[in-house]
Amino acid sequence: MIKKILFVIFVSFFVLGNVHALDTSKGQAYLNKTLAEGNWNFEVEELSLGLLALKDSGYDVTKGLDALERKKTGTSWNDNIKKTSLAILALDSHGRSVGNSSAWLKNALIEARVSGDWLIQVNTDSGKCVVSYGDRDKTFDIVDGKIVQCSNNYWIDIKRCVSSRLDAYAELLIDCSASSSSPEISLLYKEGDSYRVMPQQGNVRTTLTLESGCFGETKTSTRCDYLSTAYATWVLTTLGESDIYTTAYLTSGIDERIDSYAFGSLATLDESFATWLASKQALSGSWDSDIYRTGLSVLALRQNGDYQDSVDKAVEWLSPKQKSDGALSTGRTALLDTEMVVYGVLGVPGSRVQVPQPSGGYCGDLILNENEICDAEYDGSGTFLEGDVDNCLSNEECVAPGEPRECTCKVIGTTSECSSTNPCSTGYRCVSGTCEREATAECVRDSDCNSDETCNGGVCEIEQTSVCNTDADCDLGKECQEQVCIDIPGYCFSDTDCGDGEQCVDDICEVKKGFPMGVIIIVFVILLLGVGGFFAYQKFMKKPKKESTESFFPKESPLKPVKKKGHEPKKVQPKEHIDDVDVEDELDSSLRTAKELLGEK
Numbered sequence: 221m222i223k224k225i226l227f228v229i230f231v232s233f234f235v236l237g238n239v240h241a242l243d244t245s246k247g248q249a250y251l252n253k254t255l256a257e258g259n260w261n262f263e264v265e266e267l268s269l270g271l272l273a274l275k276d277s278g279y280d281v282t283k284g285l286d287a288l289e290r291k292k293t294g295t296s297w298n299d300n301i302k303k304t305s306l307a308i309l310a311l312d313s314h315g316r317s318v319g320n321s322s323a324w325l326k327n328a329l330i331e332a333r334v335s336g337d338w339l340i341q342v343n344t345d346s347g348k349c350v351v352s353y354g355d356r357d358k359t360f361d362i363v364d365g366k367i368v369q370c371s372n373n374y375w376i377d378i379k380r381c382v383s384s385r386l387d388a389y390a391e392l393l394i395d396c397s398a399s400s401s402s403p404e405i406s407l408l409y410k411e412g413d414s415y416r417v418m419p420q421q422g423n424v425r426t427t428l429t430l431e432s433g434c435f436g437e438t439k440t441s442t443r444c445d446y447l448s449t450a451y452a453t454w455v456l457t458t459l460g461e462s463d464i465y466t467t468a469y470l471t472s473g474i475d476e477r478i479d480s481y482a483f484g485s486l487a488t489l490d491e492s493f494a495t496w497l498a499s500k501q502a503l504s505g506s507w508d509s510d511i512y513r514t515g516l517s518v519l520a521l522r523q524n525g526d527y528q529d530s531v532d533k534a535v536e537w538l539s540p541k542q543k544s545d546g547a548l549s550t551g552r553t554a555l556l557d558t559e560m561v562v563y564g565v566l567g568v569p570g571s572r573v574q575v576p577q578p579s580g581g582y583c584g585d586l587i588l589n590e591n592e593i594c595d596a597e598y599d600g601s602g603t604f605l606e607g608d609v610d611n612c613l614s615n616e617e618c619v620a621p622g623e624p625r626e627c628t629c630k631v632i633g634t635t636s637e638c639s640s641t642n643p644c645s646t647g648y649r650c651v652s653g654t655c656e657r658e659a660t661a662e663c664v665r666d667s668d669c670n671s672d673e674t675c676n677g678g679v680c681e682i683e684q685t686s687v688c689n690t691d692a693d694c695d696l697g698k699e700c701q702e703q704v705c706i707d708i709p710g711y712c713f714s715d716t717d718c719g720d721g722e723q724c725v726d727d728i729c730e731v732k733k734g735f736p737m738g739v740i741i742i743v744f745v746i747l748l749l750g751v752g753g754f755f756a757y758q759k760f761m762k763k764p765k766k767e768s769t770e771s772f773f774p775k776e777s778p779l780k781p782v783k784k785k786g787h788e789p790k791k792v793q794p795k796e797h798i799d800d801v802d803v804e805d806e807l808d809s810s811l812r813t814a815k816e817l818l819g820e821k
Contacts, residue, residue: 242539242542247558248277248279251270251274251555251559251562252274255270255284255555259283259287260283262555264306264307266555267287267288268307268309268310269310270284270555271284272310273560273562275314285311288310294324300437300438301438302448304321304324305451305452305454308322308459324439329434329435329466330434330441330442330444331433332432332469337379337410338378338407338409338432339408339409340405341374341406342362342376342394343404343405344365346362347396347398348396350394350395351376351395353391354383356382360376369381391427391429392428393426393427394428397424402423403424405422405426432465433464433465434449434466435466446484447480447483452464452466454483454487466487471488478508481493482513482517482520485520485521489524491524494524497520501533502582504583505536505537511541511549511553511557511561515548515557515561515562515563516560518531518534518564518565519564521534537584537621538565540597546558548561584626587607587608588610592627594607594609594610594611594618596617596618616632617629697711708728710729712728
């Protein structure tokens, strides 16, 4: 009898101790069943991630691989960088040829306008240095250790002083042989007040290489997209490509979002990404209480063995989320959530995952904390296991951590996945107890949007970060609009920064013009005024020859008036200049005088 009791206790302990172990095999079974029953007719992301999660599972995924290849248009998938990257990774992991597509992806690399500055530091007291880039050479004088040109500073700002337009990969030859000593030449990257010395140095004469590449959302994009760049870099480096040149962009100006840091970590394997990601893990073990992001973070941290504790803690949080059919969630996100979690934790031994017994103030610690209505766990049949449910009624149970309205009471027995007290995720609506995606919803989570957008109520909205108040707060070549620094269209430092047929006028590239028409018009008007003035002068201003009054008043008047005392006619003095009007006035005056004389006779 005692042996039977001990055996039951042992079995119960073993079952309870492993009931929450994450079962990746069951997860793969759910994925294979869901994808196969849907005849593999899913979106590129769902197909690709599902094929990655099913690698080495033993399931026949030939139809899935064929379906993914059929979705290809030319050598890419809808000209989209993220979709093409995931599809390439999925097909390559199963041995399918991706040579043409990977070449297409690599050729989509463009030059990034990184948020930081590239600087050339020359450690010498005086002399000259010539910087050569492409077909242009620029000479810089050094006095007392400072570069006279380009703001008289201790370094040469490449974009401001050499060329504002650089290729994704640029080589610059620095020749300081005309210096007073043997100078040390270094390449620096400055972001804000932080300086980073790049692993490129030389003496007297050396070549520095700048890697400032990025990827847009599509191959024809001219604007960098962070997640697209991270996806493409991750996949191409996984395929063995080394000359991607995106490190500067990926490590500069990254927005503080889980998705960005996780994919940035996968792409660069930079320790700082993993450190930041681990610091954002909640006490419960999740990231943002989100299944997809937690699975993605696990995938990123698994690349570095120093974060195994964070990985185990995340899996402990994920394990109770797994349903009896192997899925990690319900509703429309169930497929993607399960794919990311299974792909993220593959290789993590299930035996290492045990039911956590932590203490602290968060939902899932099985203790009634402040602002919680309940905090408890139940087995698959709904039987209470442990925790605090004093505030729940007999027909209620506590909502599990990570679920909507976690650590609150919900009614037991309903088969509905949503209700007025248990709403659907963002972008979905509750219809007859089932979460259905809203027709107008373009996103469910932030990862569905561009790198500068967040998912707000099913709509991707651009994040507005207050980074400036005036243009003075922005870098050269940018202006402040609505507290955001944006590039000034066509900004330039010299004519060399402009395209063919353009010139730099007041720091803006403008089309070159011929001889100004305005000048021609002004000259023509001056000539016209000069000619008109000349004729006016000839007609009105020039003094005519003096004419005798005898032509008007003969010496011998035929009337010979008798002169009377006191009645002498007034003498008319000839004018130096008489115009037509004056002549008529004089004639009238003479006639009046003659009549007066005749009348007196």
